[in-house]
Amino acid sequence: MRVLIAKPGLDGHDRGALVVARALRDAGMEVIYTGLRQTPAQIAQAAVQEDVDVVGLSSLSGAHRTLFPAVVAALRDAGAGEILVIGGGVIPAEDIPGLRAAGVAAVFGPGTPTADIVAFLSREVGAKR
């Protein structure tokens, strides 16, 4: 399984993104990390180029309601709408239904064990294959 971990927008908090990236790699996945300050278009382009199965988005700045759906849209525009998109960060529970409706498959908030993310991806991406 190939996973792109991405930081959309201007948020510089990458502790969570890096910990998740490392945990997924330790679980046997191939992980690419975009680094900070990526636009939705840049993330979609990297996802297509790297031929990933999953894009994991992280934002702690409150911009998730704008940026996460924009990444989903950019992936669809790039003909890569089948790539699974998940997200994490400082995201209030009441925002999650809206993000899911916009095409974000799951949102993992603070305190989530990385094992839960591994299990979710194995199930979801495994089922698609």
Added chain:
Amino acid sequence: MAETHEITTASGLAVPPCAEPRPVDPGRLGQPGQYPFTRGVYPTMYRGRLWTMRQYAGFGDADESNRRYKYLLEQGQTGLSVAFDLPTQIGYDSDHAMAQGEVGRVGVAIDSLDDMSRLLDGLPLDKVSISMTINATAATLLALTVAVAEARGIPSAALSGTLQNDILKEYAARGTYIYPPAPSMRLCTDVIAWCSEHAPRWNPISISGYHMREAGCTAVQEVAFTLADGIAYVEAALGRGLAVDSFAPRLSFFFNAQMDVLEEVAKYRAARRMWARIMRERFGAKDPRSMMLRFHVQTAGSALTAQQVDNNVVRVALQALAAVLGGCQSLHTNAKDEALALPTEESVRVALRTQQIIAHESGVALSADPLAGSFYLEDLTDRIEAEAQALIARVDSLGGAVEAIAHGVVQREIQESAYRIQRQIEAGERVVVGVNAYQAEGEPPADILRIDPALERRQAERVGQVRARRNPAAAGTALRALEQAAADPAANLMPFVLDAVRALATVGEIADALRRAFGEYTAPSPF
């Protein structure tokens, strides 16, 4: 039950079942207010004056944030601390494509002198000190503050406050850099030099370990990397020809307060002693004030849980207690809901009350350094000092903090520690109440602060109006002069930035002028 792992502090220092008695070494402790300042920087500490209660706040637009500051002052807060949104911190105006979704989110959106005037409206700039969390665009935000004060007849010499202006830790942890390290260090030093002449009551830099600790490093790494950054700034200022005692008294610091109370107290004491020695022995400072490590503390955002948010009130109280026992000069206490969103007025009030209860009811502020002489605490202080000293020596051997950061050494150390903590939590070796133990089902949703989605559009329109109504020739001339001055390493850019903000040039335009001169920084992949 058999112990399956060594008992350690939160940062991994071995803890004995009971600390061995040890003699007190007066040379290492000194008295409060005396070298090496282990026991505090002032002789009477909080009996003379309590720490400044300074809640970091800002969101939405200038008017909304101004209302929050007035509310906090009415509630007994004694200093202001401005949070800027990410576009302001990274030098994009609110109508820039990169600002989309970020305007007014993690702080207030400031695009021009017009916004800054409204942000500071009705606030007594000559009486209340203002701290500003701003780094890559620090010179611009300082210039805006000076220009607003000027317009009210308050000279820059009367202003007191603090500019974070610590760019090194942005590369290491926080991520709001714009330019490459060398021109960024020059900008930072320009501010230090300008303040030493024009704003003697202003702290031109707050050398910060807070964000590196938030990113996952240990207490020892926090002390070592912060002081190593401090050494780099002192060397940069000396390189500009400043005399050490002309600027060092105004260097200030910013540390985290994590959950292990006694380790944190020991950390602050060790940092004070180390900085005093560094300034006297390494840099030959003569003025005792140059040797005093004065510091702000913020409680640890990363220790707050999204689960059972009321528990965070207790966490913050313990962290704030550590900061006070450790002799901080100012303190921000986090609100309980910050793992979910920006805090509400109600949650901020409880956070401020936490400080007031510690100050007025707990008794811990009555006597300076009340834990001194504790076998356990003095041993921890010594060990943090020894380990941090070894780490600083390693940074020195790599060519100093700028080089260590450029090569990603500091970042890797921080990431290793962060991953270790996560593994410990998942293995159950580190208990986080409500997260991996004592969980509760079906928690009620918390009442959180919402930013008006129309704010971004309004703010974008506002900056457009400012550009339309200003004298375009004046703004253009000032921006060109700034860009030209940037090409001359001997020029101090502060007067040019001041001219630009007075001409209503925007934060984004000023950052763009410097982008043209300096280029932009791209971080090497950390993974």
